[in-house]
Amino acid sequence: MSIGIDIVRGQAIQSIGALSHEQRLTVMTDSRNMVENGLFVPLKGERFNGHQFLEQAIQNGAVAAVWMEREPLPENVPEGFPVFFVRDTLVALQSMAKSYLNQVNPKIIAVTGSNGKTTTKDMIHSILSQTFKVYKTQGNLNNHIGVPLTILSMPEDTQILVLEMGMNHFGELTFLSQLAKPKIAVITNIGESHIEYLGSREGIAKAKLEIVKGLRKKGTLIIDGDEPLLANIHSHAFQIVRCGYGMQNEWQITEANESVDGASFSLNGKQERFSVPVLGKHNVKNAVYSFAVARLLGADMEMIRHGLERLRLTKMRFEKVAGMRGSVLINDCYNANPTSMKASVETLKALPGFERRVAVLGDMYELGENEMALHESVADVLTKPLTHVVTIGSKGAWIAEGLRKRHSESELEVHTYATKEEAVTYLDSLLDEKTIMLFKASRLLALEELSDKFRA
Template sequence: MSIGVDIVRGQAIQSIGDAGHIDRLTIMTDSRKSVASGLFVPLVGANFNGHQFLKQAILSGAVAALWMEREPLPDLLPADFPVFFVRDTLTALQSMAKSYLNQVRPKIIAVTGSNGKTTTKDMIFSILSQTFRTAKTQGNLNNHIGVPLTILSMAEDTQVLVLEMGMNHFGELTFLSQMAKPDIAIITNIGESHIEYLGSREGIAKAKLEIVNGLKKRGTLILDGDEPLLANIQTYAYQIVRCGFGVQNNWCIADIVESVDGSRFSLNNQKDYFRIPVLGKHNVRNAVLSFAAARIMGADMETIRYGLEHLHVTKLRFQKVDGLNGSLLIEDCYNASPSSMIASLETLKKLPGFKRRVAVLGDMYELGKNEKNQHKSIAKSLTAPLTHVITIGEKGAWIADGLRETGGDQTIDVRSYETKAAAHAYLKSLLDDQTVMLFKASRLLKLEELSAGLRAKESTNR
């Protein structure tokens, strides 16, 4: 029995070969997650084979499964359980996503960049969901598996789909862009993430620009207009909208005012202010990228203003929570690169009303052969009014080394710990109502496990 690529309707199977009509099946790739009725798609990786977990998938709610032709079926499989053979389950998953997009035909907004993808995606969703039936990437499902899963999870009446697209090698964004065929593509910035694989910031810029390879004719590319590596794009195939702080931009940011509660800004010197409940100039830029996309989609100013003000961002992206003894903790530890860490530090230094500003910084990964110097480069931003710098991990210690080697600000208390547990007691001793403490490191370090132990018992997001 074989399976066609035209079988999917949302989370449902419209028809499967000669099995007749099976409705409302959730696409599932993780056998551990329970669903009401699921189509199990067992994927195969370097260190796993999902075909080994069919029985668990059935217990979790699978009522049908795709199956690679070369894989043996398990013993004692229920006689009435439909199994549909394909050459490759991942390719079938991706083909189903393309087919479903052709059925639903939503407007597609694709977001990539070294930093800020998820926040920008959340901002666009917050604005456009007021007017359109809008879906978005959940969590960080932004690769060759996550993007098709996101597509297949959207409702049949979706009008706008906001897709986050990640990459770490050349060719990956071309594949995702050509799968989704976006109407609007956004490049948030060019940083250092994945420089280990792409060689240089120039290589990163080239890889990010692959997002236009599937952009629809007469589509729009929205980008960071202050980035020199994106300054000389010349094309007649699509429109370019530049956003940033320089006067050369189509949307020029001005009059930024930051507080603990967020940021206020204006555009193109108009005294018409927008507010976002998140901190940092980098997040203001993300908001303007979102603004530009919303304007192209026809959103009016009041809709945009309301959407930005009522934004709910994904966790661990400059998330403010209540700490012990009345302190403020900022969990910005989903990921980190030198440019994003510096941006977070600059925001920390500008927060008004705190006597003690503490930066808890950890390892950054995928920085290539020059990783030690890239960690040490953070030292240039370790200045007053920071009062304490605490580093975690072997690579994180290079940050402290950079500060000591340059003879930096002697007023800052600098300490390094090998583990999160070793730092806990000292960090706890710093917390009172005059303390703001930032946590920033790459995802692998899971620095939120340290901040979790410093939260107030009745902690709430601010």
């Protein structure tokens, strides 16, 4: 990483660029992480101040630090330890990322959407890494801090960088897109995530479309062609590729089939089939987004097929797990909103070979003033062949209430618990070789603790 002196204000012992030529620096913002040759960039927020932890950062491998001018420098800084004074360490972090991006100059693929960002990112990486040097967002480092950290952590020989981009307010994707300047941008779908801040699904669509603000000239936007809120997008500045199940799509999904081991599909009515080792028709659509990206970058059909078949997803995204007493568990606990929860339930209903289908559903957050109605709306899909619905949490209870309102004499067995711990005994009693059990809720509920408890 070679960073110019232009971001530095005040006195610097030596430029970050010169230092990085001597030793490859690992940018760190968390002083608790152990690294080699770390450049510590302490960030400051309303409730935290990383400048308080320079000593810990040095103990864990920091060999230099970027420092906000108005923050006092600790007296015990080792003699000769390089410190670079700047007006704002976050701006410095973002400036370093931009400079390093220009130096490496990879092709950028940006992925956003209410659901499926991480899965689509993983699929794109799985296909393209067979031929290119590809680096992708690790975990969910997808915001104004995480994207620069991802950029700064990519190897110097990276040819393609796949960046996941998240947001919960207007303007955030504009900034990330203009920072990265993607060649290809993907919008996986429009759900209800962050509707609390964006007002409506129309507002969410508008915010997601900010991803084109930094799209390179003659770049490509890949979208969910089945989403009415994206139906009227037109541009002479970039190409638009639509993917989905409807006939209006350039890449139309035909003959999608599911099993407990994954899904398969064909495109545009052709006999050639593709398989992915993940469940759900929504993940078929994610696979088609990755297909469209790969075709734009010159991948042939065999390369795409092999890349999808060898896919390894980030954990807790519809993760199939062997459960106790021969049961099958689906850990889909990373996050949830009504759209993704309904899709997961529909997949659970479609999987053949189980007598007992149990949906364990919990609280969803950031849904705004209509959160009760949005929870209750999940009941629309809580029908046979489901056999049991178990809700966790005070908001999760609204799902059960919605089920009672819609189906006063539901054939499903419904149980409501305030906490995960209260549900353990009942859920344990349902587990045998005839059972498949889905766990789905927002990240804050940590519902994977139940899934982990019932692993074989």
